[in-house]
Amino acid sequence: MEDVVPTVTTWSTGRIIEKELPRPDQVRLRLLVEDRQHHAPGQHYVIRLRAPDDYTAQRSYSLASADHEPLVELLVERLPGGEVSEFLADVAEVGDVLEVRGPIGRWFVWDRRTPxxxxxxxxxxxxxxxxxxxxxxxxxxxxxxxxxxxxxxxxxxxxxxxxxxxxxxxxxxxxxxxxxxxxxxxxxxxxxxxxxxxxxxxxxxxxxxxxxxxxxxxxxxxxxxxxxxxxxxx
Missing domain, CATH: 3.40.50.80 (Nucleotide-binding domain of ferredoxin-NADP reductase (FNR) module)
Incomplete structure (x- = not known):
């Protein structure tokens, strides 16, 4: 859907359907997101991890997928000491459910009309x-x-x-x-x-x-x- 840029998003869940490691320092995830909203090219998602003691860490990742695709695709760079990126690259598995929020962003968005x-x-x-x-x-x-x-x-x-x-x-x-x-x-x-x-x-x-x-x-x-x-x- 063109020109739909949500202004309010809430936390939802995304199940990892596919996980690839194109390089040791990169992980590509494709998620099935519950109650997914339409997104515009240039928007991003936030992934939040929660420890048993309720400590949380979160990080924003740009969307690689287009709105018409059935899964939300993210490419994560594995950063040394990165709480979220190291977990996604080294620990997360297909079938795991992540806390996600998105799509987010209004400034860095392509309207699909302007050259x-x-x-x-x-x-x-x-x-x-x-x-x-x-x-x-x-x-x-x-x-x-x-x-x-x-x-x-x-x-x-x-x-x-x-x-x-x-x-x-x-x-x-x-x-x-x-x-x-x-x-x-x-x-x-x-x-x-x-x-x-x-x-x-x-x-x-x-x-x-x-x-x-x-x-x-x-x-x-x-x-x-x-x-x-x-x-x-x-």
Whole structure:
């Protein structure tokens, strides 16, 4: 359903239907969420863990799934000392039930109508995957362009799906396609700007700062850019 952005969400439960470890430091979960609400590309869910003594820990994770898909898909980066991410990667099993709340978010949301560019890095590619799947479902892949940056092909989440969608893939520590490794440049961003009205930046604080600088160098107005950063502390 287009343009449905819930403003109020309550805690619910999600049963783990599928669990994959694409890499030792990543876990992909697909959940069947009770009383699931429609979501827009770019929104996220919160997962809450509760100990027997009622101590709780919670963490937000962007949605990779599009709204039309039957399961809620999350990609979690396993962080050393991360209470939630280590549990999800090392302890949680298919069939387990988790406390979840979502979808959440109104700012970093693609309306599925506005021609947009997602400039994303590392696990910041996750909301771009939701956007790409939504665009494909609408049969309007022309509405979204993606430039995804990773250290190398092996560490870039959803690399194959991104490549199939026509995304531009760049690597900071790996030579590929005749391009020497290194950070993206304004010259690589400019060809993607024609006709774009909105820009989504997602990644680490360092990546977000770089991406915002590149867009500014290309003449993009700051008001057209929406930024979402992630980090170990959430």
């Amino acid at each position: 947009s560019l997602a400039l994303v890095g590392g696990t910041g590619v996750v909301p771009a995957i939701s956007m790409l799947r939504a665009a494909a479902h609408l049969r309007r892949p022309d509405l979204l362009r993606v430039l995804a940056v990773g250290r190398d092909p092996a560490s870039l989440p959803y690399r194959d799906e991104l490549a199939r969608s026509g995304a531009t893939l760049l690597y900071t520590r790996h030579d590929a396609g005749g391009r020497a490794h290194g950070a993206p440049t304004a010259e690589e961003v400019r060809p993607l700007l024609d006709g774009v009205e909105r820009f989504f930046v997602c990644g680490s604080p360092r990546f977000a700062t770089l991406a915002e600088g590149l867009l500014a160098e290309c003449g993009v107005e700051p008001g057209a850019v929406r930024v979402e950063q992630f980090g170990a502390s959430g």
